[in-house]
Amino acid sequence: MTRASRDSSVLIVGGGTWGCSAALELARRGFTDVTVLDADAIPSPIAAGNDVNKIMEESAPSETDSDELYVWNRMHEVATKAWRTDPVYSPYYHPTGFVMAASTDVGAPHVENYIQTCKYPVRRLETPDDFRGTMPDGVLTGAFPNWKGFILPDKAGWVFARDALESAHKEAARLGVKFVTGGDAGKVVELLHSDSGDVQGAITANGKTHRADKTILCAGANSDALFDFEKQLRPTAWTLAHIQMTPEERETWKDLPVLFNVEKGFFMEPTAATGELKLVDEHPGYCNILRDRKTGVERSVPFARHQIPLEAERRARNFLRETVPHIAERPFAFARVCWDADTPDRQFIIATPPRCSSLVVAVGGSGMGFMLMPAVGKAIADTLEGVIEPRLKKGFRWRPETAVDRDWYDPQGRYGGGNKVMNLATIEDDDWTRIGERSMQSKS
Known part of the structure; x- marks a missing residue:
């Protein structure tokens, strides 16, 4: 790839998490001709980063790291510095801590591996009282059946995703980046x-x-429709919902650590602006597998919907019953399907594909793209300028050999939901929630 110079014209297709981060980083480096295209105004209603909160974990590399582990730890190190010190990002990071657990022998090894490899001190949680004691009285009232895990009291927490995305967008625009968004003018x-x-x-x-x-x-997940990734990308969706909290609950539930069961789901403290509690039911993901009528090739096709399957609602409420049963039957105030794109090894692709020396693809967030948003912007800019670290370049390389005979239903190390990828194309319209459409009783 021919290295870009600061006066090169740069076109960014996609104004979501990574697009805004890349635009900001290029503008900060002195690129003077940068344009971002997106079909929606920023933040896009379908962007994965247009969300109230995302989990954030800190880390740093060590000399003993394997190449694979080095890539993650180095990216976490760069992102951590930005979330801690960069005025564009730091107001939105809440290092409140992180609770992780599993309930069965399926997810337990994943939790134990995290404990063994974590670079910071953790405290094991073995009993229901241990888990309830991680938060103020009256928050966790559940029985926590068979839960085993740990708490990382700092070096982790959550980021206010939507505001961080808007902050990067605003600063990039102030520095001269041109954004063409909304309708046909921005839709590539x-x-x-x-x-x-x-x-x-x-x-x-x-x-x-x-x-x-x-x-x-x-x-993001729509990249697969614009370029042939040779099966390296699988658009994958997760399901989230919000519950409205009372003013008294909002005060009690402030500054909570993230609560995450790798087989059940997770939630974070209610948002300050609306007092809504976001919760996610944990599973390997949904695809929307459709067969192309002309080629016969199957692929996952993303779509936007501000509802979730009723089976996802049932999983979410079961998670709440085990942890916060006093609010488990409360109506959902909001829900949606949230799309990302998985690579076969869940490692990002930030590279120049063969025969496309003027193109950089930055795709494959694999469920971990937002927490590393500031580091990804730097990696994209480094790739464009030809100065990316060799170990990062190797980790993020174009690698279609990893997708040969790819199984679209591979859970890829995720748990819950029957430990399988599900297909949204098989869910009938009556099997979705109707939040905001009409009053209805919970079908849990």
Whole structure:
């Protein structure tokens, strides 16, 4: 790949978490001609980062790390510094701590491995009282059946995702990045290819051609529809819901550690703005597997929906009954399907594909892309400039050999939900929630 110079024109396809982070980093480095295209205003209603909170874990590399572990720890180190000190990101990081647990022999080895490899001191939790004691009286009232785990009292917590995304967007725009968003003007329908196959920009739905010296494709789960990733990307969705908390509960539930059972789900403290508690039922994910009528090829096709399958609601409420039964039957105030894209090894792809020397793809968040948002922006800029660390370059390389004969239903080390990837295409319309559509009793 020919290295980009600071006066190169750069087109970023996708204005979500990674697109805004990359735009900000390039602007800070002195790139003067950067344009971001997105079909929606930022933050997009379908962007994974348009969320009230995301888990954040701190770490740093050591000399004994394997190449794979080094990549994660190095990215966590860079991200941690930004979440702690960068004025664009630091107001949104809440290092409140982290509780992790499992309930069966299936998830227990994952929790034990975390304990053994964690670089910071943890305290084991063995009894229901141990778990209840991690939060103020009256918060955790459940029986915690068969729960075993630990608490990491600091060096972890959560970030206010939506505000962090908006902050990066605002600062990038202030520094001169041009954002073309909303409707046909920002919606990319195809990449612009030269006769040799290289990428020279993109075409939007209004028919306009956007040419650039360098193009960055970071459109999340939708990237797979714009470029052939040779099965390296699997658009995968998770399900989340919100519960409205009372003013008294909001005060009691402030500054809570994240509560995460690798087989059941997780929640964090209610948002300050609305007092809504976000909860997620844990599972290996949903795909929307459809077969192309012309080619016969199956792929997962993302779509937006502000409802969740009733089976996801049942899982979420079962998690609440084990932890906070006093609010477990409360109506959901909001729910949605949230999309990301998994690589076969759940490692990011930040690289230049073969025969596309003017393109950088930054894809494959694999459920961990937001916590590393600031580090990803730097990695994208380093790749564009040809200065990325060799071990990171190796870890983030274009690697279609990992996707040969890929099983779209591989759970990839995730638990819960029957320990299998589920297919949204098989769920009938009557088997979805109707939050906000009509009054209905819980079908849990």
